[in-house]
Ligand SMILES: CC(=O)SCCNC(=O)CCNC(=O)[C@H](O)C(C)(C)COP(=O)(O)OP(=O)(O)OC[C@H]1O[C@@H](n2cnc3c(N)ncnc32)[C@H](O)[C@@H]1OP(=O)(O)O
Ligand SMILES: O=CC(=O)O
């Protein structure tokens with residue numbers, strides 16, 4: 001049982017109370033008593049509102065289930081269906097045209113387009129790395145990934161492979177020629193770079209040449225005659241050519257170039273939601289503490305690699321000499337956003353005056369808000385947002401009424417924290433069907449504070465399955481990408497964002513690249529996101545951010561948005577077309593393969609979540625491709641199994657059999673981890689039981705979410721392992 005402090009009627013876990021008192025409040029100008037009094041009022045005001053929203057979700061889901069039950073098997077009568085959705089309030093009227101009015105938005109969000117990195121905030125090592133991923137080595141990103149193939153002696157060997165290095169350098173020079181070309185020579189022909197009269201001069205076999213567009217020179221470091229770095233700008237993004245003739249790589253290069261460094265993760269989402277396993281006060285405090293330290297610029301993490309340990313800290317700003325001789329400073333770190341939890345879960349980190357667990361989102365708003373105050377006033381101010389805003393990513397909202405409550409909660413938190421109104425901005429995850437279907441109305445509710453809409457297509461796919469669970473069996477997981485709803489969803493998200501005036505004011509974002517090791521494919525395919533008019537799209541790692549940055553040099557997103565902003569390319573009818581499959585097309589092999597794949601993903605993810613508290617993992621799919629798995633992908637897999645089970649495409653026995661077979665496979669995959677406890681042959685661990693419950697009871701989980709089961713099982717696991725501290 002937790003040690004608790006009673007304050008203003010709240011029972012606060014001691015660890016949280018101490019964190020607030022000793023770490024978060026000092027330096028904010030806020031008094032402890034006033035803070036907790038404000039917190040108590042906020043909890044009292046918003047707990048019932050959140051409860052009400054959840055009841056509406058349940059009611060609508062029951063009504064939708066009822067519709068499909070009475071409609072029976074066969075194709076859905078779309079007209080009747082839409083009329084029904086309107087009658088139950090699932091579809092609401094669109095507001096008249098309006099333009100969002102969000103102000104104090106940093107350029108990384110409002111005007112410059114680039115990669116958006118996401119990182120589990122509970123992992124300080126990754127979080128510090130992510131904050132520093134604003135700048136990334138292109139040489140490393142090419143060398144260390146499959147972007148450079150391993151044919152013809154170019155393998156990734158334990159030591160440096162010069163043949164591979166040559167391919168990297170050639171590829172990087174080609175990138176420079178495309179992005180910041182010289183007038184009359186290739187960067188591959190450069191033998192020296194210097195700055196002369198505020199302009200870049202490259203010596204080459206063709207003589208001395210300048211930039212084709214001299215205005216691309218943004219600055220340099222070092223002596224103008226022999227610069228250490230040349231800073232160039234293109235589409236609002238910067239890149240550095242780094243020169244050092246004494247460096248192992250630079251010494252082999254005609255122009256002494258040792259690296260090309262790109263401005264990469266322009267923004268990063270510090271995630272407290274689907275990539276973390278935070279089930280009690282202890283976990284929540286770890287997340288809040290990491291956010292506080294990020295806001296104070298003090299986060300550090302010990303990193304041990306190759307037998308050496310070093311401390312990773314946050315990078316400083318980068319200082320250059322501008323072409324006119326003045327000093328130019330650029331941010332050394334990514335602009336950070338914080339993803340809080342959605343409306344569903346409660347936390348026992350704080351109990352209300354009646355002893356009830358409190359909506360977790362209220363705690364996130366308060367305690368990450370408190371951390372953010374350090375970026376807004378006091379000695380650390382402006383380390384993150386120069387514009388004086390806090391960027392909150394709000395997931396899993398269903399429709400405009402939920403967005404309205406989220407915004408009202410932020411307004412309430414502003415008042416508790418003594419912030420100017422509209423300081424706490426909101427990024428709307430367009431990842432539940434009722435939000436996609438009413439997106440304009442959702443944006444309207446947030447029009448004064450919205451800074452992004454983002455197609456979280458993974459959760460959105462999970463909700464697509466769950467909402468229409470009773471309509472029939474869904475297409476196979478991999479076929480979801482080519483269904484009509486998803487195209488309509490992606491297109492209409494951009495079109496509606498542009499219609500509401502996002503261009504130049506807020507981000508229109510796209511989803512995660514979920515195959516973290518397949519970066520050659522990413523480099524080929526993810527250019528589709530800026531081409532679709534997206535200002536940013538999610539990447540799973542700093543290396544992926546560096547590679548994805550190339551796409552924003554290839555595409556001028558602002559120009560693309562200007563071309564696109566001429567109306568909607570899809571209809572509500574397309575968006576609401578349920579992705580039902582044709583069972584006749586699935587033979588026994590196909591069914592078994594689909595089931596095994598989904599079971600393997602679920603088990604591979606859940607075992608680390610429940611047993612080790614790891615919220616985001618790389619798990620091989622059945623073909624051996626490592627995939628990023630988080631709660632949203634787990635939602636898809638578990639819902640898909642539940643859907644096929646419900647419609648008799650697979651049997652319960654087959655599911656049980658697959659669980660056991662795949663558990664052994666997952667055990668094998670984790671055999672190298674000394675802390676790993678195998679699921680086979682006893683099949684009775686909390687992790688195994690959690691996965692089993694997720695797939696067998698998926699149809700009855702709220703919106704198909706995985707959180708309730710995962711949290712309960714992880715809490716039990718912690719309890720059993722004696723991991724429950726006084727805070728929980
Ligand atoms: C649907 C959604 O909601 S998507 C959003 C949620 N998903 C995410 O946030 C994905 C975040 N990514 C990750 O957690 C990881 O990249 C994974 C789980 C996919 C792969 O993790 P691993 O197998 O440990 O990665 P891998 O071994 O390839 O690389 C680890 C290195 O990369 C770094 N790294 C990997 N991902 C990230 C990241 N997102 N941010 C910062 N650094 C990262 C680590 O710091 C580590 O480097 P270090 O040793 O110098 O510290
Ligand atoms: O949060 C992102 C998603 O795809 O879900």
Ligand SMILES: [Mg+2]
Pocket residue numbers: 274395429431456458459460632
């Ligand atoms: Mg999501």
